[in-house]
Amino acid sequence: MARKIVITSGKGGVGKTTLTASLGYKLARLGMRVALVDMDLGLNNLDVTMGIENRIVFDLLDVVEGRCRVKQALIQHEELLNLYIMPNCHFERKTITAHGLKEVIGKMSELFDFILLDCPAGVDIGFHRSVVCADEAIVVTTPHITSIRDSDKVAGILKTYELNAIYSVVNRLRGDLVASGEMVDAYEIFDMLKLKPLGIIPESDNINLYNLSDLDGASGYPYEVLAGNLLDGTGTMLDCTQRYSGFIGRIRRNLKRNA
Ligand SMILES: Nc1ncnc2c1ncn2[C@@H]1O[C@H](COP(=O)(O)OP(=O)(O)OP(=O)(O)O)[C@@H](O)[C@H]1O
Ligand SMILES: [Mg+2]
Numbered sequence: 001m002a003r004k005i006v007i008t009s010g011k012g013g014v015g016k017t018t019l020t021a022s023l024g025y026k027l028a029r030l031g032m033r034v035a036l037v038d039m040d041l042g043l044n045n046l047d048v049t050m051g052i053e054n055r056i057v058f059d060l061l062d063v064v065e066g067r068c069r070v071k072q073a074l075i076q077h078e079e080l081l082n083l084y085i086m087p088n089c090h091f092e093r094k095t096i097t098a099h100g101l102k103e104v105i106g107k108m109s110e111l112f113d114f115i116l117l118d119c120p121a122g123v124d125i126g127f128h129r130s131v132v133c134a135d136e137a138i139v140v141t142t143p144h145i146t147s148i149r150d151s152d153k154v155a156g157i158l159k160t161y162e163l164n165a166i167y168s169v170v171n172r173l174r175g176d177l178v179a180s181g182e183m184v185d186a187y188e189i190f191d192m193l194k195l196k197p198l199g200i201i202p203e204s205d206n207i208n209l210y211n212l213s214d215l216d217g218a219s220g221y222p223y224e225v226l227a228g229n230l231l232d233g234t235g236t237m238l239d240c241t242q243r244y245s246g247f248i249g250r251i252r253r254n255l256k257r258n259a
Contacts, residue, residue, distance in 0.1 A: 002035070002112040004105060005230075006134035008158070010150030012121030014142045015171040017049050018207060019223075020118040025212045026220065026227035028083035032113040035074065037105065038088035039130040040120040041096065047075075047087040049209045061090045064100045070107050079213060084112075098129040105133040114230075123157055131158065136165045139195060142172045143184045148192060155193055167198035169226065174203045175240030176253045186237070199226035202240045 007016045007023075020036050028034040037060065038046035047053045058073040063086075070086075077083035086108070108115055117134055120126035131137065137158050141151040151168070158166050170186040177183035190197040201222045208214050215223060222238050229236055244253050 002033075002109040002115045003136060003230075004109065004115045004117065004134045005136045005138060006039075006117040006119050006130050007138045007140060008119040008127065008130065008154060009121065009140040009147070010123060010154035011142075011147045014140050014147050015201070016121075016140050017046055017118050018209065019138070019140055019169060019171065019201070020046065020116045021050055021209045021212065022215055022220065022223040023226055023230075024083060024114070024116050025077075025080065025215050026223045027114050027116075027230070028077070028080045029216075029224075030227055030231065031082070032231075033082045033111065034114045034116065035084045035086055035108055035112045037086040037108075037115060037117050039101075039117045039126065039133075041088060041090065041126060041129075046085065046118050047089060050085060050212070051209070052085055052087065053089070056087045056089055059090060060086050060088045060101075060104065061096060063104050064096060070104065070111070077212070096129070098132045101129050102133045123154060127154075127157075131161050131163075135163060136167070137161075137163050138167045138169055138198060139193065140169050140171050141189055141193065143170060143174075143178075143186070143189060148184075148189055151193055155195055166195045167230075168193050168195035169199050169201065171201045172203045173200055173240050175242070176244045176256045179241040179244035179249060180253055186240075197235055197237065198229050200238045200240060201226070202238070 007020045024034045024036045058068040062068045063073050074084040117130050119130040139151050141147050186200045
């Protein structure tokens with residue numbers, strides 16, 4: 001049976017879809033059978049983000065409404081054959097129930113080790129429909145006050161569901177700004193949210209999910225650490241500030257500031 005994990009945030013645009021795709025890729029690289037599910041019935045973008053929009057024949061709603069079977073809608077990654085995407089290219093349908101979605105995700109559970117659910121922003125019906133399908137949740141937060149505040153609200157709501165674990169990921173952390181005291185540290189955010197720390201992802205200059213194999217290089221390392229934490233329960237955290245500490249670090253900070 002798969003571990004079903006919803007990736008959520010409250011605030012939009014903080015990196016849920018990016019994390020879903022990158023973490024899924026790393027879990028698949030570690031030999032897991034992984035499905036990424038686009039739960040955004042209104043503003044889907046997992047397919048576009050991953051460059052598979054031209055390969056879609058059926059989607060999640062076709063499965064829920066009985067027009068096709070799960071395996072007909074799943075799209076296999078071209079290189080990593082144990083990674084699949086369940087797209088969603090319909091507009092919002094009022095008739096779709098959380099129960100219908102939960103049943104389909106339940107069926108998928110027999111085929112995979114991990115199902116990552118890319119949740120829509122906000123805390124309305126789309127959020128609810130995604131969370132009821134999951135048994136664990138990851139709350140993505142950026143080091144900005146609006147994102148932290150929304151994540152805190154979402155964490156409070158998630159605690160009212162019967163989830164086995166609620167994790168916290170800090171995304172887009174800038175080691176240079178943390179080292180100079182201009183950005184809040186990830187550990188302060190973990191303390192504020194009081195969720196299980198799962199990982200820290202630094203701000204990156206080159207995110208290209210069209211070509212997920214880019215993640216086999218250095219830019220993918222933070223996601224690899226996260227995948228390892230999910231698998232073995234260790235809380236290994238990336239140190240984004242090390243490069244910017246001490247005398248040489250101060251020079252690097254100044255160079256980055258003037259870049
Ligand atoms: N670690 C990172 N470093 C730099 N840019 C990032 C990082 N993570 C995400 N981004 C960028 O932030 C933007 C929003 O990311 P993404 O689409 O994953 O967010 P989202 O939370 O899924 O948004 P939505 O709420 O609209 O679904 C994208 O342009 C993405 O490339
Ligand atoms: Mg998204």
